Amino acid sequence: MLQINVFFVTSYSHFLYIWFVVYFKVKIKTIWESTLHLVYPNVCFGCYQPLLLSEPYRICSSCLTQIEKTYFHQKPFPNDMEAKLLGFSFLKRATALFYFDKKGALQNIIHSLKYENKPFLGVHLGMFLAHQLKNDRFFENIDYIVPVPMHPQKERTRGYNQAMMIVKGIQRVVSIPYSSDILVKVEHTLTQTRKNKLQRLISLSSKSIFTSLDPQKIRDKSILLVDDIITTGSTLIKCMEILEQYGCKACKIVTVGMAR
Numbered sequence: 001m002l003q004i005n006v007f008f009v010t011s012y013s014h015f016l017y018i019w020f021v022v023y024f025k026v027k028i029k030t031i032w033e034s035t036l037h038l039v040y041p042n043v044c045f046g047c048y049q050p051l052l053l054s055e056p057y058r059i060c061s062s063c064l065t066q067i068e069k070t071y072f073h074q075k076p077f078p079n080d081m082e083a084k085l086l087g088f089s090f091l092k093r094a095t096a097l098f099y100f101d102k103k104g105a106l107q108n109i110i111h112s113l114k115y116e117n118k119p120f121l122g123v124h125l126g127m128f129l130a131h132q133l134k135n136d137r138f139f140e141n142i143d144y145i146v147p148v149p150m151h152p153q154k155e156r157t158r159g160y161n162q163a164m165m166i167v168k169g170i171q172r173v174v175s176i177p178y179s180s181d182i183l184v185k186v187e188h189t190l191t192q193t194r195k196n197k198l199q200r201l202i203s204l205s206s207k208s209i210f211t212s213l214d215p216q217k218i219r220d221k222s223i224l225l226v227d228d229i230i231t232t233g234s235t236l237i238k239c240m241e242i243l244e245q246y247g248c249k250a251c252k253i254v255t256v257g258m259a260r
């Protein structure tokens with residue numbers, strides 16, 4: 001009997017000890033993070049103002065509400081984005097979350113995502129985008145989410161494909177599988193930002209730069225194509241040509257922004 005009592009007392013003391021250790025570790029971590037946040041606040045990548053601890057996307061609530069949204073997916077077909085992509089009967093819907101204006105907050109965010117080694121911004125944008133579109137059933141009946149691919153050499157230099165980061169953010173919210181083999185880029189081109197619009201169209205129309213490593217995932221499937229920004233639409237058209245070639249049943253497109 002005494003042995004049993006000793007056993008319970010010891011177990012209870014152990015339990016209390018572990019509970020206190022965990023509790024104080026959590027408390028100390030919270031206090032430490034709050035103090036650190038006061039000294040080195042995270043700043044919004046859109047407007048560079050300090051973020052509140054309650055703002056989870058590394059983009060402040062003010063930017064997320066003030067950057068103008070397109071609501072294209074709620075407008076009749078063809079909306080302004082779909083009008084750039086006409087000619088594909090399997091294109092069901094295309095939408096961009098925001099309008100992309102030069103020198104706007106979204107340009108700062110996209111610049112950090114692409115050129116300042118901030119892949120997590122893509123994940124945050126993808127999650128935000130997915131939460132915005134989910135209630136409008138935009139992701140219904142999608143078999144695979146596919147990022148617009150980068151050439152492997154460029155991806156190695158950058159360290160990641162920003163469209164894939166956005167895909168990963170969307171996937172966290174909607175739990176649809178994604179694939180980076182469905183579309184791949186096979187030839188290096190000059191960075192698009194260093195070319196004017198005409199050069200971009202010529203270089204894209206003269207060479208077949210996209211292909212598929214896994215066409216079985218295209219045939220009779222519904223694909224969601226994802227990119228960061230749509231400008232002329234020529235890159236997305238090239239991707240859709242590959243999807244069409246391999247018998248894609250239905251395609252939707254979503255980007256974070258559309259240039260205007």
Ligand SMILES: [Zn+2]
Pocket residue numbers: 044045046047048049059060061062063064105
């Ligand atoms: Zn901001």
